[in-house]
Amino acid sequence: xxxxxxxxxxxVFLGLIGCLSCxxxxxxxxxxxxxxxxxxxESIWLAWPTYQYEPGYSNEDVVLKIIESLAPYVxxxxxxxxxxxxxxxxxxxxxxxxxxxxxxxRLIPREDIWIxxxxxxxxxxxxxxxxxxxxGFNSWGYDSQTSEYTMQAERVDRLVARALKxxxxxxxxxxxxxNREFNGKGTMMATETVEMQRNPDWTKAKLEREYKRIFNxxxxxxxxxxxxxxxxxxxxVLPGKIFVRGTGGHIDEYARFVSPNTILLAEVTPxxxxxxxxxxxxxxxxxxxYTILKTATDQDGLPFEIIRVPYTKAIYETLDDSDHIQFLKxxxxxxxxxxxxxxxxxxxxxxSYLNFIVTNGVVLIPAYGxxxxxxxxxxxxxxxxxxxxxxxxxxDIIQINPEAVNVGGGGMHCISxxxxxxxxx
Numbered sequence: 444x445x446x447x448x449x450x451x452x453x454x455v456f457l458g459l460i461g462c463l464s465c466x467x468x469x470x471x472x473x474x475x476x477x478x479x480x481x482x483x484x485e486s487i488w489l490a491w492p493t494y495q496y497e498p499g500y501s502n503e504d505v506v507l508k509i510i511e512s513l514a515p516y517v518x519x520x521x522x523x524x525x526x527x528x529x530x531x532x533x534x535x536x537x538x539x540x541x542x543x544x545x546x547x548x549r550l551i552p553r554e555d556i557w558i559x560x561x562x563x564x565x566x567x568x569x570x571x572x573x574x575x576x577x578x579g580f581n582s583w584g585y586d587s588q589t590s591e592y593t594m595q596a597e598r599v600d601r602l603v604a605r606a607l608k609x610x611x612x613x614x615x616x617x618x619x620x621x622n623r624e625f626n627g628k629g630t631m632m633a634t635e636t637v638e639m640q641r642n643p644d645w646t647k648a649k650l651e652r653e654y655k656r657i658f659n660x661x662x663x664x665x666x667x668x669x670x671x672x673x674x675x676x677x678x679x680v681l682p683g684k685i686f687v688r689g690t691g692g693h694i695d696e697y698a699r700f701v702s703p704n705t706i707l708l709a710e711v712t713p714x715x716x717x718x719x720x721x722x723x724x725x726x727x728x729x730x731x732x733y734t735i736l737k738t739a740t741d742q743d744g745l746p747f748e749i750i751r752v753p754y755t756k757a758i759y760e761t762l763d764d765s766d767h768i769q770f771l772k773x774x775x776x777x778x779x780x781x782x783x784x785x786x787x788x789x790x791x792x793x794x795s796y797l798n799f800i801v802t803n804g805v806v807l808i809p810a811y812g813x814x815x816x817x818x819x820x821x822x823x824x825x826x827x828x829x830x831x832x833x834x835x836x837x838x839d840i841i842q843i844n845p846e847a848v849n850v851g852g853g854g855m856h857c858i859s860x861x862x863x864x865x866x867x868x
Contacts (some may be wrong), residue, residue: 473568473569473570474568474569474659475566475567475568475572475574475612475659476566476567476568476627476658476659477564477565477566477576477625477631477658477660478567478625478627478863479625479626479627479628479700479703480625480700480801480861481627481700481701481702481801481835482627482863482864483803483863483864484517484802484803484861484862484863484864485517485518485862485863485864485865486517486518486519486520486547486861486862487509487513487517487518487519487520487800487802487859487860487861487862488519488520488521488522488549488558488562488563488603488859488860488861488862489506489509489510489519489520489521489522489556489558489858489859490521490522490551490553490555490556490558490562490858491503491506491521491522491523491524491528491532491556492506492556493524493553493554493555493556495847496847496850496851497760497762497850500846500847500850501847502556502847502848502851502858503535504847505843505844505845505847505848505855505858506556506858507535507539507541508843509800509807509843509855509859510541510542510543510546511541511542512805512807512841512843513545513802513805513807514542514543514544514545515804515805516802516803516804516805516839517545517802517803517804517805518545518546518547519545519546519547520546520547520549520862521546521547521548521549522549522550522551522553522558522562522599523548523549523550523551524550524551524552524553525550525552526550529548529550532548549603549606550606551599551602551603551606552595552602553595553596553599554592554595554596555596556848556858557621557853557857557858558599558858558859558860559619559620559621559695559853559856559857559858559859559860560580560583560619560620560621560690560857561580561596561597561599561600561619562599562600562603562620562860563575563599563600563603563604563860563862564576564577564578564600564620564860565609565860565861565862565863566612566657566658567863567865571865572865573607573609573862573863573865574609574610574611574612575600575601575603575604575609575610575611575612576600576611576612576614576657576658577600577601577604577611577612577613577614578614578616578617578618578619579597579614579615579616579617579618580593580596580597580617580619581593581617581641582596583619583690583691584640584641584675584690584691585675585676585677588617612657614653614656614657616641616642616645616650616653617641617642618633618638618641618642619637619641619690619693620860621690621693621694621695621696621853621856621857622634622637622638622690622692622693622694622695623694624694624695624698624699624700625658625660625700626700626702626703626704626741626742627700627703628703628741628742628743629659629660629661629662629741629742629743630660630661630662630663630664630741630742631654631658631660631662631663631664632663632664632665632666632694632698632700632706633654633663633664633665633666633694634665634666634667634668634669634691634692634693634694635647635665635666635667635668636667636668636669636691636692637669637690637691637692637693637694638650640675640691647665650663651663660742661742662740662741662742664735664736664739665735666694666698666732666735666736667728667731667732667735668692668728668731668732669689669690669691669692669693669694669696669697669728670692670696670697670709670725670728670729670754670795671687671721671722671724671725671728671791672687672689672696672721672725672757672791672792672793672794672795673687673689673690673691673692673693673696673793673795673852674687674689674691674692675687675689675690675691676688676689676771676774677774677775677776677777678776678777678778679776679777679778679779679780680776680778680780681720681721681724681791682720682721682724683720683721683789684780684788684789685721685759685789685790685791686771686788686789686790686791687790687791687793687852688790688793688850688851688852689793689852690852690853693853693857695795695797695798695854695856695857696709696793696795696797696798696854697709697729697732697795697797698732698736698797699797699799701750701801701834701835702834703741704741704745704746704747704748705747705748705749705750705834706736706747706748706749706750707750707751707752707797707830707834708729708732708733708736708749708750708751708752709725709729709751709752709753709754709795709796709797710729710733710751710752710753710754711723711725711726711729711754712754713726715754719757721757721791722754722757725754729754733749733751736749737749750830750834752796752797752827752830753796753823753826753827755794755795755796755809755811755823756811756817756819756820756823757791757792757794758791758792758794758811758846758849759789759790759791759792760789760790760792760850761787761788761789761790762787762788762789762790763787763788768782768787768788771788772784790850792846792849792850793849793851793852793853793854794809794811794846794849794854795809795849795854796808796809796823796827798845798853798854798855798856798857799831799854799855799856800855800856800859801835801838802861804837804838804839805838805839805840805841806831806835806838806839806840806841807841807842807843807855808827808828808831808840808841808842808843809842809843809844809845809854809855810824810828810842810843810844811823811824811844811846812824813844824842828840828842843855
């Protein structure tokens with residue numbers, strides 16, 4: 444993501460399932476679990492942007508559209524760094540007539556918006572209590588755990604826990620929320636290459652034991668690799684000397700649970716594969732993941748329904764004289780790539796239909812069709828919307844263009860985090 448840029452350029456500021464029967468998850472009064480995202484929410488957490496990734500892309504506008512779209516459905520907890528930033532945002536709401544009665548401001552010092560990855564991970568139990576899971580963080584594999592930026596980002600979840608007076612469960616495992624998917628009944632999915640890169644001294648067996656300790660899951664499904672657009676920058680260029688900003692393969696870019704037994708999986712068509720060498724890379728990875736999922740079973744040994752969804756048409760951005768390209772010119776690429784001093788670069792955006800937000804009564808989905816683009820963009824938008832309408836028939840569907848966030852290496856799901864509604868048995 445321009446999770447790379449933030450690690451280097453913006454290095455500022457300090458600082459479910461317990462008992463399982465053979466047929467279903469039993470949530471006891473004392474067992475803390477990570478609910479599926481399609482369950483009921485207390486609120487959606489967001490963070491106010493502190494900068495733009497590239498000129499002409501306003502991630503503020505994306506956040507405002509999300510807040511406006513959620514108004515009829517769910518509360519929003521919005522992180523701001525201080526009282527001055529809160530006043531600034533309130534003035535923007537007023538000037539742009541953005542509904543905000545549903546917004547609660549949270550004073551949480553931080554420099555980034557990717558709270559899915561470094562923000563609070565809310566667990567709940569049957570007593571109506573919440574805990575926050577606190578994992579290690581190393582800036583998506585781009586930085587050390589002891590850099591100023593990383594330490595500032597890593598403590599955001601504990602600051603939230605302190606503000607809300609929630610207890611914390613700690614883990615030394617390095618992992619991000621964007622690389623974990625849960626069906627709410629005892630099964631989770633993760634991308635193997637991501638988790639192993641973050642924890643090179645851990646085995647998969649050790650990682651699974653830690654997942655089970657923190658989330659009380661019974662089963663972990665390991666998918667191999669993510670989409671090409673989400674590869675690591677330091678690995679080198681894609682075919683055509685195309686650069687990426689990525690996490691190394693987060694699962695929320697290509698595979699999502701939409702019910703306990705239904706998974707959406709990105710699909711590159713044979714025609715797209717044959718027309719584009721970058722699409723070919725993603726095609727091969729997704730077909731391998733599809734093979735894994737076809738033979739996978741849930742916590743009770745039952746198969747999943749797998750629904751293939753459109754792969755977004757590639758969007759490129761040319762960079763020349765920016766902070767990010769200066770950083771790239773100083774990077775040591777594993778494939779030997781060198782950027783000349785006077786050279787511009789072409790970057791592929793981390794677009795994905797599967798990077799959506801689902802909450803009470805509504806699903807916010809990406810859409811990329813707009814004036815000046817081919818009809819193929821609009822048609823893909825419509826095709827994906829129809830799939831979402833079928834899998835979430837009782838929710839409204841709202842399309843949002845998230846390109847300003849995509850240019851930073853992620854999407855709407857990456858900049859949000861749900862807090863579950865609690866209940867008592």
